[in-house]
Amino acid sequence: MPPTAASLNRRQWLALAMPVPLLAAGCAARPGTRAPTEVDLVAQPVQAALRGDGHPAVDAWGYGGAVPGPVIRAVQGSRLRVDFHNRLPAATTVHWHGVRVPNAMDGVPHLTQPPVAPGGRFTYEFDLPDAGTFWYHSHLQSAEQVERGLQGVLVVEERQPPAVDRERVWVLDDWRLSRDGRLAGDFGDAHDIAHAGRIGNLVTVNGRLPRDLPVRRGERIRLRLVNAANARIFGLRFDGHAPQVVAIDGHPVAPHAPAGDTVVIAPGMRVDLVLDCIGRPGERHAVGDVFYPRAAYDLLRLAYEDVALREQPLPPFPPIAPNPLPEPDLASATTHALRFEGGMMGRLHGASLDGKPMGMMALMRSGKAWAVNGVVAGGHVHEPALTLERGRSYVLALVNDTRWHHPIHLHGHAFRVLRRNGRPTALREWQDTVLMAPDERVDVALVADNPGDWMLHCHILEHQDGGMMAIVRIR
Ligand code: C2O
Ligand code: CU
Numbered sequence: 387m388p389p390t391a392a393s394l395n396r397r398q399w400l401a402l403a404m405p406v407p408l409l410a411a412g413c414a415a416r417p418g419t420r421a422p423t424e425v426d427l428v429a430q431p432v433q434a435a436l437r438g439d440g441h442p443a444v445d446a447w448g449y450g451g452a453v454p455g456p457v458i459r460a461v462q463g464s465r466l467r468v469d470f471h472n473r474l475p476a477a478t479t480v481h482w483h484g485v486r487v488p489n490a491m492d493g494v495p496h497l498t499q500p501p502v503a504p505g506g507r508f509t510y511e512f513d514l515p516d517a518g519t520f521w522y523h524s525h526l527q528s529a530e531q532v533e534r535g536l537q538g539v540l541v542v543e544e545r546q547p548p549a550v551d552r553e554r555v556w557v558l559d560d561w562r563l564s565r566d567g568r569l570a571g572d573f574g575d576a577h578d579i580a581h582a583g584r585i586g587n588l589v590t591v592n593g594r595l596p597r598d599l600p601v602r603r604g605e606r607i608r609l610r611l612v613n614a615a616n617a618r619i620f621g622l623r624f625d626g627h628a629p630q631v632v633a634i635d636g637h638p639v640a641p642h643a644p645a646g647d648t649v650v651i652a653p654g655m656r657v658d659l660v661l662d663c664i665g666r667p668g669e670r671h672a673v674g675d676v677f678y679p680r681a682a683y684d685l686l687r688l689a690y691e692d693v694a695l696r697e698q699p700l701p702p703f704p705p706i707a708p709n710p711l712p713e714p715d716l717a718s719a720t721t722h723a724l725r726f727e728g729g730m731m732g733r734l735h736g737a738s739l740d741g742k743p744m745g746m747m748a749l750m751r752s753g754k755a756w757a758v759n760g761v762v763a764g765g766h767v768h769e770p771a772l773t774l775e776r777g778r779s780y781v782l783a784l785v786n787d788t789r790w791h792h793p794i795h796l797h798g799h800a801f802r803v804l805r806r807n808g809r810p811t812a813l814r815e816w817q818d819t820v821l822m823a824p825d826e827r828v829d830v831a832l833v834a835d836n837p838g839d840w841m842l843h844c845h846i847l848e849h850q851d852g853g854m855m856a857i858v859r860i861r
Contacts, residue, residue, distance in 0.1 A: 422465040422511075425458055427480070429524075430473035434535055436588060437595050442567050446535035447474055453593040454557045454614060455522070455538025462517035462542050462709075468510040470502065477501035480510060481525035482540065483654060484636050484800070484818045487512040489838025492797055495526045497839055497857070516709035516800075517544040518636020519555075519610040519656040529616060529847035530573040533561070533584065535593070537614040542636070548706055550608040550660065551695065557593065558651065559614045560586030579852035580730045580755040582790060583617025583653075589675070589685065596686035598670070604696035605663040606703070608632075613651045616847040619791060619821070621677030622649040622685065626665055630703055633658035637800055637816035638706035648676060652793035654819040654845030660703045667692045711800055711816055712833035714779040719831060721781040722772050724842070726822070726854060728756035731789045739853070740764045755852040756788075756844070762853035763843075771842070771856035774834035781831045786822040792849060794828075795819040796858065797840040801830035819845055834860045 427450060433443035434453040449455025460466050472478055479502055481493035491512045495501040502508045520540040524531035539555050562570040562584055578584045589596065601607065609629070613620060630641040631649065635656050644650070651657050665671055665688065672684040728734040728746075736745040737757035744762075749755060754762045759771055774780055781804070784794055800816045806828050822828050843855035 422467050423458070423460040425466070425468045426471070427455070427468050428471045428473055429478055429536060431475070432535065434593055436561060436590055436593060444561070444563065444567065444569055446569065447531065448535045449522075449538050453535035453537075454559070455536075457555055458522070458538065458540045460514055460540075460542055462514055462545055465511065465513050466540075469507065470510060471507045472502045472504055475504055476527070476531070477503050478524050478526045478531060478536065479508070480522050481797075482510070482512070482520065482522050483795070484518070484520040484656070485512065485540065486515055486798060486800070486836060489798065489836070489840070492838070492840070493525050494797070494841055497841070501526055514542045516636055516711070517542045517706075518633055518638075518709065519612060519658055520636050521612050521614065521656065523614065529584065529851045532614065532847060533573065533616050534569065539610070539612055541610065544706060546707075548608075548704065551605045553608045553610065554599070555610045555612065556591050557612045557614050558620050559590050559593070560618045561588045561590065562586040563588050574753060574848065574851055576750060576753060578617070578848045579753060580750060583846035583848040585618050586615070589618075591686065598687045598689040600691055601663045601665075601688050602691050603663055603665060603667055603694035604698075604700075606700055607661045607663065609659040609661055611649070611651055611657045611659065613653050613655050615653050617653060619650065619652045619677045619793075620675050622651070623647060623674045623676050624661065624671065624688070625674065626669075626671045627661060627663070627688070629659040629661045631657055632660050632703060632706055634815050635800065635817040635819055637709050637711070639813050639815050640705055641703050642813065650677065650821065652791065652819065652821040652845065653847070654793050654795050655817070655821070662700060663688065663690070664699070665690050667694055709800075709816070712835050714781075714802060714831035714833050716779065716781070716831060719779040719781045721783055723759075723783040723785060724771065724856070725759055725785045725787055726756065726792060726794070726844070727760075727787045728853070729788045729790050729849075730755075733787065737762045737853075749853070753852065756849055756854035758842075758854060758856040761856070763855035764853075769857070770839065770859035773859045773861065776834055776837050776860050779831065779833050781829055784820070784822060784828045784830065786824060786826050786828075789824045791821060791823060791846075792854065793819050793821045793845040794842065795845045796832075796842045798836045798838065799832050799834075799840070801832040803828060803830050805829040836860060
């Protein structure tokens, strides 16, 4: 057996975790840059010590015996091969969120592959065109399976990683535990579907109650944030610090302070931050989550050690080299509108489900509450909402005609976020998941260069379940 990527990666990880001299430009000659990374990934029931040792563990499902699963690391431009084994009592698939994979590797049951039965296996193998922070998760009954813990992070390293002292991955998640400490079994609850989704009552970072992060004055840390929650949106504020957003959904963006000094990260999204530790030895600074103002809380604290790493401030963090994404040609682009409707307090009176027009009450009785262009997504394969010509540029006008937030995710591509409510965005971010506020319209643009049937859905997984899902066909 060749050494598994997981073991190599642990060594790489340790190397990264050591303070390295800044500005000594990453390791130019990393061995194995082009060699395929091989990973064995097993999905199985696990005991998750969400509240730490000394508290009863929670029955969960995980990859690699842990929740979240292992951080898979590979270098941009290399190939990843994942030998996936299903040791769960249920069928499942693995989706590589944000990675521009060939359609057959996208992990969507009944659309791109059959479900992997209990005891079955499937090999996922694809190139990694883009560097950045990605993640993988179940795409079968995701509202239940992702909530149970089937999620992990895929870090695609830049060929020349930007210099930082340290890197941390924070998988943000929440869990709904019942009084007896078990994972509440009300998956697909009708109230959750028609409202904000399954918001949990226990927030974790990397599958544990958040713990303070020891830091040193002068340190520069790259924080890779991943929101793996079913429904909870996070809005992080770093007291006394000014983190810079350097990538969104894996793709580099001009380093900038987040709007309102709050890093908003919706389910499915990733944000890479560069945090310069400018506090003084011995200080404690809260990292708060203020997204739901009436339920704001401190996630954790930055805990300064007694000894500084350096006293001089560092020069500004340089932009990360862009990923090789095809630039949409707006002059020739065709615009398609996608109107999202439904939910409580909405204006949706009815929509079609499995070809049948149905009223809102009847939809709700079928566990549905949302529509895209008048169609409610049923079980699996259905007709595409849009058919796009391969290689052409398109603008998608995403119209949120509801009273709720929706992070809309398109598989297999990244798109530029052009306008919000008609106003051009300052940074034209590349994203694969874009958060729409209630009643907001977001225009995004892309080149339809990846052929196949691709999911487009809300990443609030109860909304996806409740019908907020469509197929974009590229032929
Ligand atoms: Cu991360 Cu279709 O999902
Ligand atoms: Cu939604």
